[in-house]
Amino acid sequence: MSGSYLARRFGSALFTIALIILINFVLFRALPGSPERVILRGTPNVTPAVLAAARERWGLNDPVFPDQFVAFVGATVSGDLGYSFIARGQTVSGVLAQRIWPTVILFGLGEFVAIVLGLALGAYSGWRRGGPIDVVGNGLSLILYSTPYFLLGMALLLVFATGLRWFPTFGMLTVGAVYPDIWARLADFGAHLVLPLATVGLGLVGQYAIVMRSSIVETLSEDYVTTARGMGLREGRILRHHALPNALLPTVSLVAINLGYVVAGAITVEIVFNWPGLGTLTVEALTARDYPVLQGVFLLLSVSVVLANLLADLIYGVLDPRVRT
Amino acid sequence: MTAAGASWSPPVPVRRRAGRMDLLVRLVRRPEGAFGVLILTVFGLLAIAPELFVGPLQTAVTAPGTRLSPPSAAFPLGTDELRRDMLNLTVHGARVSMAIGLLATLVTVLIGATVGIVSGFVGGRTDAILMRITDFFLVIPTFVLALILTPIIRDLVGSASTEVLGIRMTLIVIVIVIGITSWSSTARIIRSQTLSLKERAFVDRARVIGAGSGHIMRRHILPNVINLIVANSVLVFAGAVLTETTLSFVGLGDPFQPSWGQLLEAARSVGAPGLGAWWYFLPPGVCIVLVVFAFTLVGGALDDLLNPKRRGRA
Numbered sequence: 323m324s325g326s327y328l329a330r331r332f333g334s335a336l337f338t339i340a341l342i343i344l345i346n347f348v349l350f351r352a353l354p355g356s357p358e359r360v361i362l363r364g365t366p367n368v369t370p371a372v373l374a375a376a377r378e379r380w381g382l383n384d385p386v387f388p389d390q391f392v393a394f395v396g397a398t399v400s401g402d403l404g405y406s407f408i409a410r411g412q413t414v415s416g417v418l419a420q421r422i423w424p425t426v427i428l429f430g431l432g433e434f435v436a437i438v439l440g441l442a443l444g445a446y447s448g449w450r451r452g453g454p455i456d457v458v459g460n461g462l463s464l465i466l467y468s469t470p471y472f473l474l475g476m477a478l479l480l481v482f483a484t485g486l487r488w489f490p491t492f493g494m495l496t497v498g499a500v501y502p503d504i505w506a507r508l509a510d511f512g513a514h515l516v517l518p519l520a521t522v523g524l525g526l527v528g529q530y531a532i533v534m535r536s537s538i539v540e541t542l543s544e545d546y547v548t549t550a551r552g553m554g555l556r557e558g559r560i561l562r563h564h565a566l567p568n569a570l571l572p573t574v575s576l577v578a579i580n581l582g583y584v585v586a587g588a589i590t591v592e593i594v595f596n597w598p599g600l601g602t603l604t605v606e607a608l609t610a611r612d613y614p615v616l617q618g619v620f621l622l623l624s625v626s627v628v629l630a631n632l633l634a635d636l637i638y639g640v641l642d643p644r645v646r647t
Numbered sequence: 648m649t650a651a652g653a654s655w656s657p658p659v660p661v662r663r664r665a666g667r668m669d670l671l672v673r674l675v676r677r678p679e680g681a682f683g684v685l686i687l688t689v690f691g692l693l694a695i696a697p698e699l700f701v702g703p704l705q706t707a708v709t710a711p712g713t714r715l716s717p718p719s720a721a722f723p724l725g726t727d728e729l730r731r732d733m734l735n736l737t738v739h740g741a742r743v744s745m746a747i748g749l750l751a752t753l754v755t756v757l758i759g760a761t762v763g764i765v766s767g768f769v770g771g772r773t774d775a776i777l778m779r780i781t782d783f784f785l786v787i788p789t790f791v792l793a794l795i796l797t798p799i800i801r802d803l804v805g806s807a808s809t810e811v812l813g814i815r816m817t818l819i820v821i822v823i824v825i826g827i828t829s830w831s832s833t834a835r836i837i838r839s840q841t842l843s844l845k846e847r848a849f850v851d852r853a854r855v856i857g858a859g860s861g862h863i864m865r866r867h868i869l870p871n872v873i874n875l876i877v878a879n880s881v882l883v884f885a886g887a888v889l890t891e892t893t894l895s896f897v898g899l900g901d902p903f904q905p906s907w908g909q910l911l912e913a914a915r916s917v918g919a920p921g922l923g924a925w926w927y928f929l930p931p932g933v934c935i936v937l938v939v940f941a942f943t944l945v946g947g948a949l950d951d952l953l954n955p956k957r958r959g960r961a
């Protein structure tokens with residue numbers, strides 16, 4: 323991989339992150355009312371002296387640019403995202419840290435399930451184009467693609483939790499439950515995880531199947547596949563050794579690009595199931611107008627997506643020598 | 648570029664209209680195009696005149712039914728927790744969802760097409776800067792940006808109860824936010840088409856007779872990318888409806904002008920799935936899926952018919 327390819331990828335990721343931080347900086351100052359009033363919101367008996375002290379304390383007497391901006395960038399880079407308006411005295415990073423793991427578990431597993439199933443379904447239906455699995459799978463994929471995640475979640479919740487009573491309806495663990503050992507706790511967690519996980523998996527599987535299908539269809543019309551056929555190789559071997567590895571390439575960057583949409587889905591699925599992750603945190607912050615937390619969520623999710631895209635670019639560079647220029 | 652290229656170059660105005668009708672016919676000839684157009688016509692009618700079908704929008708005061716009752720002869724889709732008829736709400740929701748989708752699409756495509764044409768035609772530094780910004784919006788999770796922009800812009804605008812074109816300010820803010828956050832892919836598509844158009848002879852001819860850049864972009868480039876803009880708008884509309892639904896679902900909608908997403912939010916906050924009240928979220932849910940599905944089908948079909956890069960690949 324050439325140095326300039328690496329440098330360009332890193333440069334553009336860095337530029338994007340810088341813009342994200344800039345947006346956060348500008349947005350906070352765009353709020354109506356002066357910043358010190360925003361910070362002191364809800365505090366009783368605010369006197370001019372208190373206001374002046376707040377201005378001094380938060381560096382609001384310094385010029386906006388460069389002083390305040392530099393301080394803001396410095397703080398952001400060192401992980402200081404300010405304090406939550408609602409959870410008084412708690413730092414935004416602290417609040418985010420409590421809520422990040424449920425989301426990572428749910429969406430990490432969901433992505434994994436969707437990628438495996440979606441790619442397999444897409445590859446098979448593209449290979450057997452026009453067959454029964456292709457027709458049904460393609461229609462289903464398109465419908466799933468048009469369905470908002472949360473709608474799917476509500477339907478699953480209604481059928482499997484309320485109707486059949488197979489799974490609990492909300493949360494990550496049963497409220498007030500006492501567990502004899504770690505396994506009972508894990509089983510309870512698993513029972514709560516099934517429906518949200520199925521929602522995420524089903525919500526995503528359609529997109530991956532559609533892309534993999536068109537990718538494999540395109541690959542199967544390439545000259546080297548015709549050559550392989552001409553050499554008398556068996557169909558199964560052509561698919562596994564010639565078509566699949568090449569057809570998988572575009573899906574690498576697609577998974578990363580899709581992450582942006584997955585994030586939107588994450589927020590809504592968590593609300594449906596009351597899953598205590600970043601999604602429910604976002605809505606709590608939204609309802610309470612907890613802007614520092616909202617900005618923290620925006621920063622965390624955007625930077626994660628940018629880094630995932632960077633990683634995908636690097637992987638792509640390793641897998642496909644043609645792009646390394 | 649032979650037969651296909653001919654229909655792409657600027658025809659005389661009289662023939663252009665014939666071309667549009669021809670396009671609609673070709674679209675409807677495809678099964679998925681016909682299905683999509685049919686669904687969109689039905690929802691379009693509902694959105695234009697909901698009163699004609701179900702009377703005025705019911706409020707908590709005028710609600711005729713009983714609380715959360717399942718579908719019956721009097722209320723074919725059941726009632727909500729405020730005793731309102733779900734059929735009434737869903738049909739009126741069509742107007743709100745479709746109107747916001749349409750306006751948001753207009754804003755999105757206006758920004759995207761302007762950026763795309765200017766970027767592609769002017770080139771150089773302008774192009775580099777505009778494309779950097781476009782790439783930024785392509786890569787970040789724009790929905791999360793929309794989530795924080797909406798309340799901030801709403802606080803800035805202030806009075807939520809003022810109406811523009813009969814649409815409440817809260818929803819106008821959503822239109823603007825969707826526009827700001829989702830124009831990037833349109834800009835990319837229009838730019839690449841502009842890049843190839845500006846090398847054509849008719850652009851040189853216009854320049855030789857003294858036309859300025861603004862004139863060329865408006866009178867020569869724009870008419871030639873309009874087909875692409877139309878095809879893209881259909882897909883943008885599908886995305887806009889989904890984004891509006893999701894924003895409403897997380898509590899940023901307007902209960903006084905309920906869209907389908909707002910109805911779903913209400914259903915969730917009452918706990919409809921837990922109460923087994925499937926009639927509360929199924930009607931708006933099915934409508935959303937149908938509309939997005941139809942627009943995706945039509946958008947895909949139009950893309951096949953109009954996009955010069957995909958022509959012949961189907």
